[in-house]
Amino acid sequence: MQQIEDILGIQIIDILSVVAGLVALLVMYTIYQTALVRDPMKGRVKSLQDRRDSLKAGLMTTSKRRSPVKKVDGVGAMRKLADKLQLLQKEQTQKVSAQLTQAGFRSKDALVIFQVARLTMPLIMGLVAVTLFYGMGVWASKASMYPIFSVCAVLLGFKLPDMYVSNVKSKRTEALRKSLPDALDLLVVCAEAGLTLDSALNRVAKELGRAAPELSDEFSLTAIELGFLPERRQALLNLSERVDLPALRGVVTTLVQSERYGTPLATSLRVLSAEFRNERLMLAEEKAARLPATLTVPLILFILPTLFVVLLGPAACKVTDGFINRS
Known part of the structure; x- marks a missing residue:
């Protein structure tokens, strides 16, 4: 115990108190997660309704659209700060906005929060590092390394927002890839039943609401845009831009061709569904083939x-x- 106090420069009672608090917080969080029955579509319906209202407002008036959602004071302060520092210029934010959309953050305030986070996280991480090292004397035996540790904390603060968005984007893309073949099978059934593309997308989104909320969200938004945008082709292209998945781009190309030339939709979707299922099977076989080398x-x-x-x-x-x- 004395050696730990000498190395970290912190009393052992303080370390035990922090550990006990973290354990209690983890237990409470576990109980909360197990006791709470969450709806994966909660909050998505409201965002889709906001998108419907904004599209309707854009078609009914030529004046500047206003968001039907009231601005939160904290987000408003962030927006003022971003405007003052010119963090929302189109040249700088076009690529970032596309990444946030692909990660599922389609709110108008998402870009503001992300840009402000990229600005403030290095300062916060640097302040935490200075407090720990110079204020609390953590790792007193390595005091000569304090400047290097502080610089590393600042650099980590620069990368944390990008790492978070990239992680969320990759998980969401993987979930969309896994649920796409099942969605195409349902689309084939709906197309053969005589439903239009708008009705088919809405029906598939309703059926996949709990099993694949990400894909259900995208199909619902596409169905809304198909009903409100002047060009139906643009609604399908928006779907391919919101999802960074080559397989879904192939589906969008097929739907665009069907809308333009009147080709049979069910036949094309059935072929794509078979290809995607074979691709998923090949990926599983590839992982199984790599398993012996991985276990070595x-x-x-x-x-x-x-x-x-x-x-x-x-x-x-x-x-x-x-x-x-x-x-």
């Missing part, structure tokens, strides 16, 4: 030494006893 290192490090001890241990003990008795 854990096998050598953890299993073989134990096996050697079990097999050779008794023989080594007998040999040792033989030498001892002979001597």
Whole structure:
């Protein structure tokens, strides 16, 4: 215990208090997650309704559209700060806005929050590092490394917002990829039943609301845009821009061609669904084929030494006893 206090420069009672608080917080969070029955579509319906209202307002009036959602004071202050520092210029934010949309953050305030976070996180991380190292004396034995640790904390603050958005985007894209073949099968059934593309998308979104909320959200928004945008082709292209998935771009191309040339929609979607299922099966086979090579290192490090001890241990003990008795 004394060695820990000497290394970190913090009393052991303080460390135990922090650990106990974290454990209690984790237990409360676990109980909350298990006791709460969450609806994956909660909050999405409101955003889709806001999108419907904004599209309707754009078609009914030529004046500047206003968001039907009231601005939160904190977000309003962030927007003023971003405007003062010119963080929302189109040249700088076009690519960032596309990444946020692909990650599922379609709110008008998402860009403001992200830009302000990129500006303030380095300052916050640097302040935390200075407080820990110079104020609380953490790692007092490595005081000469304090400047390097502080610089690393600032650099981490620069990358944290981008890392978070990239992580959310990759998880969302993977969820969309897994649920796309099932959605195409449902679209084929709806198309063969005689439903229009708008009705088919709404029906599939309703059926996949709980199993695949991400894809259901995208299909619902596309169905709304198909009903309100002047060009139906633009609504389908917006879907391919919101999702960074090559397979979905192929689906959008097929839908655009069907809308333009009147080609049979069910046949094309059935072929795409079969291709995507074969692709998913090939990916699973590829992972299974990589499994033996992946298990080689854990096998050598953890299993073989134990096996050697079990097999050779008794023989080594007998040999040792033989030498001892002979001597």
